[in-house]
Amino acid sequence: MVTVKMxxxxxxxxxxxxxxxILAYQYFSVMMNKKVYQFIPVEANEIRIDRKTKRIVxxxxxxxxxNGKDIITISMSxxxxxxxxxxxxxxxxxxYYLTEESTSITDQQKEVHRIIKELEINNIKRLIDKALDQHDYYMFIKLSSLL
Known part of the structure; x- marks a missing residue:
């Protein structure tokens, strides 16, 4: 039986x-057969939920x-x-869920979301540049996967 530890x-x-x-190392773990297994982003690394219906997509x-050399896979189902x-x-x-009155997003709100997304992407690009400058391969790979 699988239980969620964290x-x-x-x-x-x-x-x-x-x-x-978005999930990463050491942020998600499960317990199976009295052993703790840490999440590793080999296959899926995110959970997508519909903001309106609150269902996992x-x-x-x-x-x-x-856990050590032992790797298990668990499906979302x-x-x-x-x-x-x-x-x-x-x-x-x-x-982050949408309420009834917030489902009608205005053009201004869409523009704000677009600008925020653009700023987030620019910030990730700056962090990638920083990782390259510092020869931090792990951080480069991690940040590159976000784009």
Whole structure:
């Protein structure tokens, strides 16, 4: 039986229709057969939730977990069947859900979202440049995957 030991997002990104919960090392772990397995971003590394319906969109995602040399994969459909996973997940995404009155996003709000997204991308590019300057290969790869 699988239980969720810890679920913390590396960061949460909001889009017009979705909340994207990005996962990273040491932020997500499960317990199986009395062993703790740490999430490793080998296959899927995000959970996408519809902001309006509050449903998980990427139900076909498969997550990899590691304990020493032992690696297991758990599908999103298996994780969804764990009540504590859903509770923690919706606790993280709750403040990003759309309410009835907020579903009619104005043109001004769309422009603000576009500008914020552009600023986020520019910031990631600056951080990539910094990682290159510092010869930090790990951070370069990590940040490059965000683009």
């Amino acid at each position: 679920l913390k997002p590396y960061y949460v990104k909001t889009e017009e229709k979705f909340v994207r919960i 990427n139900t076909d995602a498969v997550f990899a977990f590691q 298996q994780l969804i069947s764990i009540p504590e996973f859903l509770e923690q997940l919706h606790g993280i995404a709750e403040s």
